[in-house]
């Protein structure tokens with residue numbers, strides 16, 4: 361059941377589709393969603409609908425993992441006609457081996473699941489390191505991006521950027537960790 365703001369946005373889209381300015385609106389790409397998020401502090405649509413939609417023409421395969429069944433079902437329906445997109449439902453720590461088993465080449469991982477608390481829930485402190493270890497131990501030199509690097513505060517059981525860097529670079533010497541644009545990047549050591 362859409363809430364009031366979502367309902368208004370959908371009604372606005374329906375109205376817009378009937379007008380000549382729709383082409384201009386489409387040309388704006390994801391900017392309306394971006395500004396909705398900035399102004400209201402939360403996304404207008406299920407986050408997977410934004411990110412997967414934005415990336416759908418740029419990757420050969422897209423796998424997205426969502427814990428909340430309802431949030432997984434919406435993008436599943438929306439992207440059902442795209443055979444290269446799969447939405448998994450479950451805890452990423454549990455589902456990750458299934459996703460890794462599908463990979464036959466280096467992949468780009470976007471870790472964006474609120475590793476230290478999501479919607480008020482206490483995060484599992486081992487989840488990030490468990491996922492990093494699974495991905496980095498896989499035979500391909502995957503690249504990992506972790507957004508909101510500023511959340512790595514080093515307080516209340518949360519590691520700091522320096523902790524993650526030292527953990528990754530000591531355990532996986534072929535990798536390097538940097539932060540740019542608030543995104544922690546784990547890449548092949550150059």
Ligand SMILES: C[S@@+](CC[C@H](N)C(=O)[O-])C[C@H]1O[C@@H](n2cnc3c(N)ncnc32)[C@H](O)[C@@H]1O
Nearest residue numbers: 407408411412426427428450451452472473478
């Ligand atoms: C910021 S959204 C990211 C969505 C996705 N990166 C995108 O942009 O399409 C974070 C999502 O992670 C989900 N999440 C939280 N903990 C999770 C877990 N342990 N396993 C899988 N998903 C989880 C939340 O339900 C939420 O929908």
